[in-house]
Amino acid sequence: MKEHPRHARPHITRDENLIFERSSPGKCGVDLPTPDVPTASAADLLGSEFYRDEIAGFPEVSELEVIRHFTRLSTWNYSVDTGLYPLGSCTMKYNPRINEVVARLEGLATDHPYAPTELTQGCLRVLHDTARCLAEITGMDAVSLQPAAGAQGELSGILMIQACLADRGNPRKYILVPDSAHGTNPASVTTSGYQVRNLKSDSHGCVDLGELELAMTDEVAGLMLTNPNTLGIFEVRIREICELVHRKGGLVYMDGANMNALVGIARPADFGADVMHLNLHKTFTTPHGGGGPGSGPVAVRKFLEPYLPSPIVVKKEDGSYSLDYNRPKSIGRVRAFYGNFGMAVRALAYIAANGSEGLLQTTQDAVLNANYVMRRLQDVYDLPYNEPCMHECVLSDRRQAARGVRTMDIAKRLIDYGFHPYTTAFPLIVPGAMMIEPTESASKEELDEFIEAMRAIAEEVEEDAEFVLKAPYTTRVSRLDEAAAARKPVLRWKP
Amino acid sequence: MYPEEFHYTKDHEWVRVDGETGTIGITDHAQKELGDIVYVELPKAGDALRAAEVFGTVESVKAVSEIYAPVSGEVTEVNTRLNEHPELLNSDPHGAAWLIRVRLSDPKEVQKLMSAAEYEAYIGEAGSH
């Protein structure tokens, strides 16, 4: 391998069996206290019809083995704590540790959702304050924290549009979705019962107003929009876009996945969005956790407030908090209880740590970092849309593809330089896309390292494309056979 | 490269006519675009087929593609070998990996489709999909 000033060391390669393969009978990782009530035989109490003898195959290991097993597993993961994640639209930013401390406070971590509200004022206050802050940041009037993640937030938003338009006499049939949209958008539309109508972007990757004019008939309930779009470009004609949709009796849904570019800079309500969701696990720093939990609050203008998922947290005149279930126009529940409360705690802590000034500075750094990366790479990688970007930029593999190397291959080689890949092959409107969002959680030094790595790879492609194609070389496992995994899925261990 | 006796669609299916029977498959171009094929969803014998309508799907690791009927008719046979060996679609899309056989309701429908030469020209154009 080429010598390079800062390239990654090989990863730990120790093999770690499945926990079931480490198991042996008679071991247990906990010592349970003996019940101080008269023990009754479970078999007798339940009867042979119901009584289960044992859970076949369940592991039996000691506490130490559990700690070692999972500790070793953890060392095979890349993480935000490890380094930069340039994934586009994921906003892999730092997860502050104080958030983890406060989320675990007894009282916040332990209150039961059905405990009397007079006794859970602390939790209700957290929910209330978080909702208020999110409304303030987005310019919207009301927020529900119930949706469990962005996709659920989208679904809730679309259902609210449906309910509102139905109230006005006609829910209509279609929702317009730009061809650059994230996959959850059309999926959420379908889940709500609307049909998707794809909207072609213009040559700048933005909403084509001419196309929108044609597409926006009185059968279309609304437009689902991401701003800045998935190319990281701000829709400069956003006011016209929203006005057009409104004029034709439709509503505008904004996918808030890219809010990291807008906090303190522009508020979606101000540019015409009627309803939007936020991803607390993106903009608001709640941890990704290896794929969740997330949280996807939905924020709306006043006229949509009656349709929010029920119940909502209200602050009464005496200053106390309670839950309002009397919501006759609500779209109903999208999940049990009140939402991912633990994520609201973390988001509120993050907002409070920053205040208005800190959040604005954060946005500025995010946008500065992305522009810097774009500028320093655009001479070696194709830049499909030469526009100022916001918090993310999109390059393409067009030059490298001429040598048979594609975005996925470059991404795999990037791993050898100690970085997680950027987002490959999305958005779909850019063939061979390389979407990069450094976020504000990257120092100039780290960005320079990343840029050097990307530039080195571009050179490697010119000199020895074959070498790049077989990357990565330094990971614990080499490229995994995904075809075999899909043809004959093995989804569990069997003895 | 592309069998002369086949007729081709813009969505990369082929059909071979033997009297009243049509054999249908996907083209080599299609399997290349899809990558390693992992799964095929096909209709049952007895199902009706209508030209230009979806009759099944082909899945690779990273993509799913609908398969459109080149002709109309009734499905008479389904290539069940593809259940166990979907990879055949990658290795032999024009032969052993035929998808279904149909009793054609209108054999003249194939005249609307492309010949091998026309299909090769079609896929030769940049960005055709």
Next chain:
Amino acid sequence: MRYLPNSPRDREEMLRALGRSSIEELFSQIPEEVRFRGRMNLPGPLSEQQILEFFKEAASQSTREYVSMLGAGAYSHFRPAAVDALLSRGEFFTAYTPYQAELAQGTLQAMFEFQTLMAQLTGMEVSNASLYDGSTATTEAVLMALRLTRRNRVIVAKTLHPEYREVMATYVRHMGTEIVEVPYTASGQLEIRALESALNNETAAVVVQSPNFFGTIERFSEIAELTHRSGALLVATVTEPLSLAIIKPPEQADIVCGEAQSFGVPVAYGGPYVGFLATREKYVRQMPGRLVGQTVDTEGRRGFVLTLVTREQHIRREKATSNICTNQSLCALAATIYLCLLGKQGLKALAEHNLAMAHYAAQRLVAAGASIPFSAPCFNEFVVRTPGSAEEVLLELRGEKILGGVNLARFYPELKDHLLVCITETVSKEAVDRMVRVYEGFANRKKAGVAAPHPVGQEKA
């Protein structure tokens, strides 16, 4: 700002590289009329100390001083220290979704283990790597059944968690799906004859929870037989999966789904939790949510990848089996660690402990003058008819620093003065005895025709 790694000099250098003199120039393309130039009315900026103060204050206005006998879909169980210790590793909790398998073998193997454990526990062949929670998992199971059977009618037990039923209704409303509710009998179980008459050849699924919302265990054999005879699928929902350690899993079901919060995930005022969905192998391609599959790398080493991804939204888009993107990975990891710690013996012992505690409490309550209206066996939750007003009993119990149960009238108006009481290993014998004394007091006063001596609503110091 402590989270931002760039210094003022760094910013200057980067701006210079961009040929810009100020950061504001980077936003110049934003039209002035939508540009926000104000100050957001937000708390902060706060130091860590101040943040801690704020949340400690909130945490003090909570039920942390109380003994909780609340269940109803969220269960208080002891969380072994090793769970949080491992979850707090940055490599786990700050990791991204494992799309790049080579950099996420830790998460992927752990999720594979989760899938295995849930399949073993539920008696099903395959499980996914988690869904948001029990309510959405149940809903997704129903949507799966609708797709598989191509029918549009669902029969749901009235004893399925009320909020789960609400969520289901929200999701299927636009499809015009008919939801038919089947009542319960005096045993507290599903009324089989009512199910039989409700079933027809338009039914896609029958959804039964066990232990159900009343804590009662359902008999699945006859339910399954009737369901399958009419060509529908049986969906069994479990909100307290600890029960599966000593109660036979519903193996006759086609889909077993529910809530795994009991396994190492805090009650946390309702979320985040972790839903699960397990089924038979033949339905695997219709399963929603992430799936982790075992495979090999180019050297033949075992490794794990997300598989069957073409079902999912990022590929299938509008034709996806679900719109779900994020799942509940960290919570599923908590469950995995918890289940490994307890293991075969520990989980069974814990379940037996729960059963014994609940049984003890029920017996003593009956002796104290309450009644247990439902006759079928329960696990760690049961319904009690209070001697006197349930609200008054609850208030008096509050005075004893006990949250004595969920007032069922809230969800089932026909069950006035009935409480749903949950006794897990976190409730001591002493607390149960204290609760029983309160019931005894009420029963005695009722017998004597005397009104409550303590002014209702006043808590004891």
